[in-house]
Amino acid sequence: MTNTPAARRLPPWLPITAGSAVIAATYLYLVLWRPESLVGGAGVGPAALIALAGYLVGSALIIAGAMSRMPTSTVTLLPIAIAINIVAGQINNMVGLPLYLDSIGTVLVGLLAGPAAGAATGALSNVIWGISISPASLPFSTTQVAIGLLAGLFARWGWTRRVVTGVAAGLATGVVAAFVSGPISAFVFGGANASAGRSLIVAVFQAMGFDTLGASIGQGLTVDPVDKAISFLVAIVILRALPARFSQRFPFARAHAVFRPRAASVLARSGAEAPAPADPAPADPGPPPAGAPPGAADPDAGDGTTGGGHR
Amino acid sequence: MSTTLQFYRAGDSWVHRLNPVTKLAFVAAVTIAAFGVERLWWPAALFLLLEVPGAVIAGVAGRFVRMVLGFFAPFLVILFLLQGLTYPEPGTVLLHLGPLEVKTEGLVFAGTTALRLLVMVAAFVLLLLTTHPGTLMSAMQQAGLPPKIAYVVSATLQIIPSFQARANAIMQAQQARGLEVRAGGAAARVRRLLPLMGPLLLGALTDVENRSIAMESRAFGRPVRPTAYTVVPDSAAQRAARWAMLALAVLVIVLNTLGVFS
Amino acid sequence: MIRFRDFTYAYPTGEAPVLHGVDLEVRPGRFHGLVGASGSGKSTLAMAAAGFIPHAQGGESTGEVTVGDLVVADTPLPDLVTRVGLVQQDPFDQISGARFTVREEIAFGCENLGVERGEMVRRVDEVMERLRIAPLADRSPYELSGGQQQVVAVASMLVMRPEVLVLDEPTSQLDPAGSRMVVEALAAVRATGMTVLLVEHGLELLAEHADELHVIADGRIVAEGPPADILTDPRLDAWGIGRTRFTAAAAEARRDGLWPRSRPLPATLDGAAAGFRAAANGELE
DSSP states (O other): OOSSOHHHHSOTHHHHHHHHHHHHHHHIIIIISOOGGGTSSSTTHHHHHHHHHHHHHHHHHHHHHHHHTOOHHHHTHHHHHHHHHHHHHHHHHHHTOSSOOOOHHHHHHHHHHOHHHHHHHHHHHHHHHHHHTOGGGGGGHHHHHHHHHHHHHHHHTTTTSSHHHHHHHHHHHHHHHHHHHHHIIIIITTTOOSOHHHHHHHHHHHHTTOOHHHHHHHHHHHHHHHHHHHHHHHHHHHHHHSOHHHHHTSHHHHHTTOSSOOOOOHHHHHHHSOOOOOOSOTTOOOOOOOOOOGGGGSGGGTTGGGTOOOO | OOSSOOOOOOOOSHHHHSOHHHHHHHHHHHHHHHHHOOOSHHHHHHIIIIIHHHHHHHTOHHHHHHHHHHHHHHHHHHHHHHHHHHOOSOOOEEEEETTEEEEHHHHHHHHHHHHHHHHHHHHHHHHHHSSOHHHHHHHHHHTTOOHHHHHHHHHHHHHHHHHHHHHHHHHHHHHHTTOOTTOSOHHHHHHHHHHHHHHHHHHHHHTHHHHHHHHHHTTTTOSSOOOOSSOOOOOHHHHHHHHHHHHHHHHHHHHHHTTTTO | OEEEEEEEEEOTTOSSOSEEEEEEEEOTTOEEEEEEOTTSSHHHHHHHHHTHHHHTTOOEEEEEEEETTEEGGGSOHHHHTTTEEEEOSOHHHHSOSSOSSHHHHHHHHHHHHTOOHHHHHHHHHHHHHHTTOGGGTTSOGGGSOHHHHHHHHHHHHHTTOOSEEEEESTTTTSOHHHHHHHHHHHHHHHHTTOEEEEEESOHHHHHHHOSEEEEEETTEEEEEEOHHHHTTOGGGTTTTOOOOHHHHHHHHHHHTTOSOTTSOOOSSHHHHHHHHHHHHTTOOO
């Protein structure tokens, strides 16, 4: 056991790629290739173990990779985002909605700080929910990895600038989430879940002749797309309601103009205006207007004059 | 209202004093073992012979049983209804109930799945009942968990209660004004829920900048390796035990594959 | 120690500069107060003194800020935070959340600096003793009152042994009891000879502790000097600052001819008491 985590010595994309590959391989093995043992009745043990181990190892690698070089301003966002996930999820259950609402924070981080940060938020969210309130949510951390990852990717592709495309991105994310969580629902939990309503949907699908995995994915498809569309919508509305300064602090949101099309630099504008506030001290001649530096016309160079901040 | 989300019950038993990483290795080992063997009695044996005695030694048996049942009972009922009545694979039909069929294989599947979940959940509950979250995170950081991850877990565990308090206050205020949050259809409930959550989310997010400044003022995220103020006791015996438990779990899978359990 | 030279700054999303040509020097071992109305740029100045402007905020600047021999804009933030400690307004946001007891919370900065354990334990005990929070050592920082949390925030900075402590309105979000705790802690800090820059809206705290006051209005430093001079300056209202209760009471008395005419208006309780005592003894000239 070393005190210097391996992830720090490796480039961050390496564990992230490895983790994604482990998850993808686990999924393909379980769903596409269908090992023999799934057909037999109680024979889901190995499948469950592979689902648990593959998903958890994959998530752990993604968390380690995504967080190894994460700037502090993003790291401090994570506890708030995860708390939003958990508290909103609990309120949802308390009010009795047929939704989850437990990934709003994951989507928020994906939009602000990119796919890797979103994935780490999602994975840690279910780990923490698992060790604090409901151990059953821990195995589903990989679903949240997919949600965070997709939120970041859709943001990078500009889908979150408009509400309509943002909601569409949420629907698409929900479809993926349903397929990713299927094996965990089916093999680890036998298709059951804590909500009687959602379990009833699984029962209906099974009675229609689907196997447990198919019924679990089918159940996911009835809930996840709507749920993720709402989560994307809420995240976009919330981030628009915050002062622009908030999202501008995140290099990812700034670089990919996540919340609006690129506009002229505010710096250039402020430089063009001569500051003329009432001057209460006549002795003070007043400074020359802060001149826009040469790079200020480029929105990506937003803090180009500042020496780059903390890395 | 507790300030951290925790199941922890203070105590001074042998189980309490174990290094949390040892207990975590136990959770992993019994979970692997439970899922590794295709026998109905096997997870039941793990639960009764390892986990229940552990809870008794730690002096948390009553709470252990209540919490495990609290998590587990709803699952158990739903699982038996679901797989008992609509088991999708072919099997021996015991009973016809209209369009539904009760099959032996369905009941065995429900039973095995339920018992495996029981082992997994009970192992976690035992860990959390006997381990303070602060000690858990200190021990894991000592064992190599990156400080940033340890921070996110610790901070979230401590922030959630203040969030819950704020959310509850908002909900109660709404109910006091005569708004019944549970009434009406799903759409009506969503419409009422969203405006309630807005102020909570906005307030929390605007605080993030200050938190980030505070953390950087405390030299968080510096490239040097942090030292530890709290040192969680560990021993060579425990280190050996951790590897032994994981090795045993793997051995169980190997023996099962060789057909020892059938 | 900290020096602003003709420093002008605009936030990245701001329409106009917030600080205009600020010249200000914080000298070693002195307790400096910065006072200004809300929106005058005083919090921005505190952030610039601690290096979070420009490092965390971005934005544009001319002129420079130096800490000792370091130019803030050219020094990475991790190298600045060991020299300048920062205490912010909201005590709750300053609890790291990374640790579960007050003792560990205070030690957190030392852990990140890699301070050896024995030395760390000594420093934590010493600072808790000095700020009188040793009885809270094993409690959760989240269980504390706002005032206690703010004192823990001060302790968390002192334990890292910075050369300067910058405090941005540390009592603005506290009730009177909490404010009193922080004021007492500041008195203890001052007694150690620590260099301090205290940014405040309220004047009485500054009148009590500061060696030197700087007044900021609309992003410009408009006056500097000893508290007794600044706090009785007739331009205070124009700067949007108001006066201390003591100055206001004495001014009322003077209007009614009840204040010794030769005596300047007071800014502290002691000054007011002396003046009224003299007036009561008939010394009105």
